[in-house]
Each structure stands twice: as structure tokens, then as C-alpha cells.
Amino acid sequence: MTEASNHSTSSQSIMTKLLAGAILGLGAGTIGLFQGLQSGDKAPFLGWLWGCSFWLSIAIGLLMLIMIFRVFNSKWSPVVRRQQEHGLAAFPWLALCFLPLLLVAWFGKDQAGILWSWVDPSSPTIEVSSVISVEEDVLHQKKAGYLNLKFFTLRLIAYFAIFCGISHWLRKVSFSQDKDGDPNWTRLGSKVSAIGIPAAALSLTFGAFDLFMSLEYQWFSTMYGVWFFASGIRAALAVTILICLYLLSKGTLKGLFKQAHQYDLACLSLAFTVFWAYISFSQYFLIYSANIPEETFWYTIREIDPNTGALSGWFWVSMGLIFGHFFFPFIYLLFYRNKVDAPKLIFIVCWILAFHLLDLYWNIIPGREIVPGAFVGYDARPVIGSHLLWGVFSLVGVGCLCAWAVIRSFQSGTSEIIPIRDPRIRESINHHE
Amino acid sequence: MSDIMDIKYAVAATFSSAKDLFNAAGKVREKGYTNWECFTPIPVHGLDAQMGYPRSKVPRFTLAGGVTGFFTGMLIVWFMNEFDYPLIVGGKPYFSPIYPFPVFYELTILFAAFGTLFGMFFLNRLPRHNHPVFEHPDFGRTGDDKFMIVIEVDDPKFDEDETTEFLKSVGGDSVQTIREPID
Numbered sequence: 001m002t003e004a005s006n007h008s009t010s011s012q013s014i015m016t017k018l019l020a021g022a023i024l025g026l027g028a029g030t031i032g033l034f035q036g037l038q039s040g041d042k043a044p045f046l047g048w049l050w051g052c053s054f055w056l057s058i059a060i061g062l063l064m065l066i067m068i069f070r071v072f073n074s075k076w077s078p079v080v081r082r083q084q085e086h087g088l089a090a091f092p093w094l095a096l097c098f099l100p101l102l103l104v105a106w107f108g109k110d111q112a113g114i115l116w117s118w119v120d121p122s123s124p125t126i127e128v129s130s131v132i133s134v135e136e137d138v139l140h141q142k143k144a145g146y147l148n149l150k151f152f153t154l155r156l157i158a159y160f161a162i163f164c165g166i167s168h169w170l171r172k173v174s175f176s177q178d179k180d181g182d183p184n185w186t187r188l189g190s191k192v193s194a195i196g197i198p199a200a201a202l203s204l205t206f207g208a209f210d211l212f213m214s215l216e217y218q219w220f221s222t223m224y225g226v227w228f229f230a231s232g233i234r235a236a237l238a239v240t241i242l243i244c245l246y247l248l249s250k251g252t253l254k255g256l257f258k259q260a261h262q263y264d265l266a267c268l269s270l271a272f273t274v275f276w277a278y279i280s281f282s283q284y285f286l287i288y289s290a291n292i293p294e295e296t297f298w299y300t301i302r303e304i305d306p307n308t309g310a311l312s313g314w315f316w317v318s319m320g321l322i323f324g325h326f327f328f329p330f331i332y333l334l335f336y337r338n339k340v341d342a343p344k345l346i347f348i349v350c351w352i353l354a355f356h357l358l359d360l361y362w363n364i365i366p367g368r369e370i371v372p373g374a375f376v377g378y379d380a381r382p383v384i385g386s387h388l389l390w391g392v393f394s395l396v397g398v399g400c401l402c403a404w405a406v407i408r409s410f411q412s413g414t415s416e417i418i419p420i421r422d423p424r425i426r427e428s429i430n431h432h433e
Numbered sequence: 434m435s436d437i438m439d440i441k442y443a444v445a446a447t448f449s450s451a452k453d454l455f456n457a458a459g460k461v462r463e464k465g466y467t468n469w470e471c472f473t474p475i476p477v478h479g480l481d482a483q484m485g486y487p488r489s490k491v492p493r494f495t496l497a498g499g500v501t502g503f504f505t506g507m508l509i510v511w512f513m514n515e516f517d518y519p520l521i522v523g524g525k526p527y528f529s530p531i532y533p534f535p536v537f538y539e540l541t542i543l544f545a546a547f548g549t550l551f552g553m554f555f556l557n558r559l560p561r562h563n564h565p566v567f568e569h570p571d572f573g574r575t576g577d578d579k580f581m582i583v584i585e586v587d588d589p590k591f592d593e594d595e596t597t598e599f600l601k602s603v604g605g606d607s608v609q610t611i612r613e614p615i616d
Contacts, residue, residue: 285535
């Protein structure tokens with residue numbers, strides 16, 4: 001057997017394994033969704049949302065980075081950009097993964113509001129400490145023009161249409177240039193990006209409002225979208241670094257992906273670590289300073305047990321985010337050697353990805369569960385619970401599906417390893433500090 | 434005009450392209466010279482590594498400034514709000530790391546910037562009003578179309594004849610000794 005056919009056999013077996021993983025993970029998650037519909041348990045839905053949103057945030061981060069590279073006409077990025085463009089192949093599949101949540105909202109009958117309680121106006125909700133229905137809640141009445149199922153559906157379709165559409169064009173522009181070398185593709189790419197940045201920025205902002213913030217529809221934060229953007233970019237940079245260093249170690253990018261590229265990506269990681277902390281802290285700081293109950297409860301249930309006032313498990317997760325998602329990566333990435341030594345950088349980007357997952361968990365999972373007879377009428381969802389188990393299923397399932405789509409794009413042969421006919425490619429290959 | 438006394442400062446060689454200078458700089462480094470400098474009209478990428486320079490030490494001053502700023506901010510808030518004149522504002526504690534964080538943050542940035550700027554001045558021995566290398570008749574052209582390597586007399590390996598020959602051998606267009614006048 002020749003080496004080439006050996007290689008294709010092994011890659012085929014990886015693809016089969018990934019598809020099997022996707023079917024198993026998503027299948028188990030779907031069983032959870034059905035069980036949740038039967039028993040009225042929210043946990044499988046929260047888990048599903050958490051698992052999908054991790055991969056969605058990475059894809060959105062990649063999309064934003066590519067468009068930013070394009071509009072700035074940056075000369076160092078083309079070598080890196082090509083690897084990111086393959087990542088965009090995951091978007092249509094991600095849309096598919098979010099579909100079950102939308103279907104339940106439409107066809108779930110009396111369980112339609114199981115994940116987003118506002119979907120079903122008759123579902124119970126909490127006002128101060130008494131239980132009322134969503135339609136009686138003035139905070140929903142005032143938001144009903146925005147938070148209603150039809151408009152929500154329309155928006156979700158628009159978000160994914162924008163993400164998939166821009167991704168399709170960015171890939172087409174870049175891959176077509178490999179074939180004919182026409183510099184007009186680069187101009188078109190800049191135009192697509194210039195239009196795409198505001199479109200995608202609005203989509204990801206309102207997407208974060210709709211998917212995550214509306215889980216507790218009474219709560220609101222205008223910084224939420226920026227938080228999602230910052231998180232997505234951090235995760236996307238981590239994935240970019242991992243892909244590039246993997247391809248470098250395999251020899252594919254040998255002599256093309258230089259230490260200077262790695263250093264610049266690591267510097268961007270440092271910058272967005274600070275940016276994430278800045279946004280996350282500002283959101284906390286404003287709510288803390290204003291001290292309005294409609295806003296503060298969101299942080300209260302992430303810090304203490306609302307009935308007893310004792311520190312809850314979420315307090316330690318919150319502290320973990322401050323020190324693990326900001327303080328440690330910040331100090332670590334300040335040092336030059338940690339940015340240019342590949343193993344040291346791989347360690348910290350894996351760390352950032354793990355804490356990004358925890359950050360999403362912290363944002364999505366805690367919520368007020370109505371408990372009749374409790375002192376404040378509700379209890380906060382615990383850190384460890386069945387939502388974690390269901391979440392891991394969808395995390396693995398969606399991850400395998402996205403990895404399959406991305407590897408398929410890498411192997412499809414529609415593009416070169418790097419954009420060989422990009423006008424900036426020579427500068428990118430010769431990039432140095 | 435009376436006699437002007439002078440002392441030898443260095444031997445300088447001029448080059449007419451960045452490539453020539455870059456190659457020559459590598460040979461100077463390999464020869465083992467340590468007290469020498471390159472002057473170029475444009476930034477030459479990779480020249481620091483070619484000259485064998487280690488990483489800049491300025492970041493250490495930045496870090497020290499930032500840490501100082503952070504704790505200065507804490508000290509200011511603690512002294513004024515907790516110690517000297519305790520006052521409840523907006524129902525917040527006298528001292529906490531949360532509500533005055535912008536103060537810590539701003540002072541961290543400010544002092545880190547001071548550390549960077551003054552650290553750079555300190556390491557470059559600035560401000561400085563004159564430099565012996567200005568005595569070279571073509572020094573002005575290193576801001577225009579000439580590249581220059583200057584090996585100082587202070588270098589342990591310096592020997593006027595040998596160094597002059599060496600600079601000629603690495604491709605210097607004109608090699609001459611820079612003399613620093615004393616009056």
C-alpha cells in the first residue's frame with residue numbers, strides 16, 4: 001500500500017469516527033430532549049443550548065477575525081486566514097443543531113416555553129417573590145413586541161442566513177482566487193467584509209440576547225452582545241492557534257506559518273483576554289452600582305443561595321472565571337517566551353478554551369426554578385446536575401459534526417494550503433517581528 | 434583657531450543598501466564585537482536578532498509601573514474612604530475591590546505608561562544633547578540613503594588597524610575613524 005492511500009484510509013476512518021460521534025452525541029441529546037418534553041425537565045434543553053453555543057461562538061469568532069483581517073488589508077494574515085476559512089464550513093451544520101430548540105418552541109404545545117419561558121405566555125414566572133404567568137408580567141408585556149415567537153423565529157433565520165451567507169462568500173472569494181489569481185477577488189473580499197462586519201456584529205449581539213439573555217427575560221444588559229463577541233474571538237483565536245500549530249507539526253505549514261504569526265496570534269489572545277475581562281467586569285460593575293432588583297438577581301443567583309444567603313457552588317465558578325479565565329491567562333500571556341514556545345502556548349489556549357466553556361455554562365445554566373414554599377419562591381439551579389450530562393452529549397455531538405464539516409473542507413481539494421495567489425501572500429510568508 | 438584636542442571614539446563604515454549592512458552586521462557579531470551599533474534610514478526587520486541583541490528590558494519597567502499603580506490606587510481609596518474619612522456612598526462598603534476598580538485600573542495604565550516611557554529613557558540614557566557619532570561627516574545621510582556600522586573604541590576586541598581592515602573586508606564603502614573633540 002502506498003503512503004498516499006494509507007493516508008486517505010486513515011483520514012477516512014477519522015471521518016467515519018467523527019460522524020459516528022456526531023450521531024451518538026446528538027442522538028443521546030435528542031433522547032434527552034424527548035424525555036424533557038415528557039417530564040417537563042428543562043435540563044436537557046439547557047444542556048443542548050450550552051453544547052451548541054460553544055461551537056457557535058468559535059465559528060462566529062472565526063468569521064469576525066477573517067472579516068477584520070480583510071477590511072484592514074492586513075499583510076501578515078493570509079497564511080492564517082486560509083485555515084480559518086475552513087472553520088466557516090461549520091455554519092450550516094450549526095444552524096441545523098439549533099433547529100430542534102426552535103421546533104420545540106413551535107410544536108411543543110404546553111411545553112413550548114420549556115427553555116425560553118416567554119415563548120408560552122401562560123407559563124409561570126417569578127415577579128419579586130410571587131408566581132404569576134408570563135402574560136401578567138409587566139416586564140414581558142413591555143417586551144412582547146420583540147420577544148414573541150414569530151419575530152424570534154424570523155430573527156434566528158436571519159442570523160444564520162447572514163452567518164452562512166457571509167461565510168459562503170468569504171470562502172468563495174478566497175478559493176476562487178487560488179484558481180485564477182484575479183486581484184479583484186481581494187477587492188470583493190474587502191467589500192463583503194465591510195458589509196459583513198456590521199451585519200454579523202448585529203446578528204451576534206441580538207443572537208446572544210435571544211438565545212442566552214432571554215432565558216431570564218426580565219434581566220437585561222446591553223453589554224451582553226459584546227461579551228459574546230469577546231468570548232467568541234478568544235475561543236476562535238485559541239482554535240486558530242491549535243489548527244496552525246497542528247498543521248505545522250505535520251509539516252503542512254512548515255516554513256509558511258512562522259514564529260511571528262504565532263506571536264501575533266498570541267498577542268491578540270492577550271488583548272482579547274483583557275477585553276473579555278473589561279466587558280465582563282463592566283457589566284457586573286454597572287449592575288452592582290445601580291443596585292436595581294430586576295438586574296441584581298441575575299448575579300445574586302450566581303453567588304449565593306437566594307433562600308439562605310449562604311455562598312453557593314456558583315460562587316466558586318464565578319471566582320474560577322475571574323482568576324482562571326482572566327487573571328491567570330493575562331499574567332501568563334504577558335511573558336514573551338510563553339507566546340513563542342509552542343508547547344507553552346498550546347497549554348494556555350487549551351486552558352482558555354476550557355474556561356470559555358465554563359463561562360458559557362455560567363451564563364446559560366443558572367436560572368430561577370420555581371419552588372413553592374421556598375423563602376423567595378424559587379431556587380437557583382445547582383452547578384452539577386443532569387444538565388451537565390445532557391450538555392456533554394450535545395457538546396460532543398455538535399463538536400464532532402463541526403469537526404467533520406471542517407476536515408471535509410480541508411480535504412475537499414477546492415483550495416490550496418495557503419492562498420497562493422493572494423496579493424499579500426509574499427508579505428505574509430515573510431512575516432517577522 | 435587654537436588646537437582642538439580630541440579622543441578616538443570609534444571606527445565607522447558606511448554601506449549603501451540594507452542588505453549589505455545586514456550581512457555585514459552578522460559578520461561583526463560573529464567576530465565577537467559587543468560594543469557597536471547600526472544606523473539606518475529605515476527600519477530593517479530582523480536586525481536586532483542579526484546583531485545578537487537580547488529582548489528589550491523595557492517590559493520589566495512597564496510591569497513594575499503597573500503593579501505600583503494598582504496598589505497606589507488601592508492605597509488612595511483605602512486611605513480616603515476607609516481610614517481618613519469613612520463615608521458611605523451609594524450603600525457601598527467603605528473599601529472594597531469592586532466599586533473603586535476603575536481607579537485601580539486607570540492608575541495601573543498610567544503608571545505602566547510612565548514605567549514604559551521613563552524605563553525606555555533610562556535604558557537608552559536619554560535625554561542626551563550630543564553624541565560623538567554626529568562628528569562623522571556623513572552621519573546626516575544615515576537619515577537619508579546611507580547605512581552605517583560603528584564599532585566603538587570601548588569594545589574589548591577593538592584595535593584601530595585591525596578593526597578598520599575588518600570593516601573594509603565586510604564590504605564597508607568608506608571606513609573612517611570618528612574623533613570626538615574636547616575643548
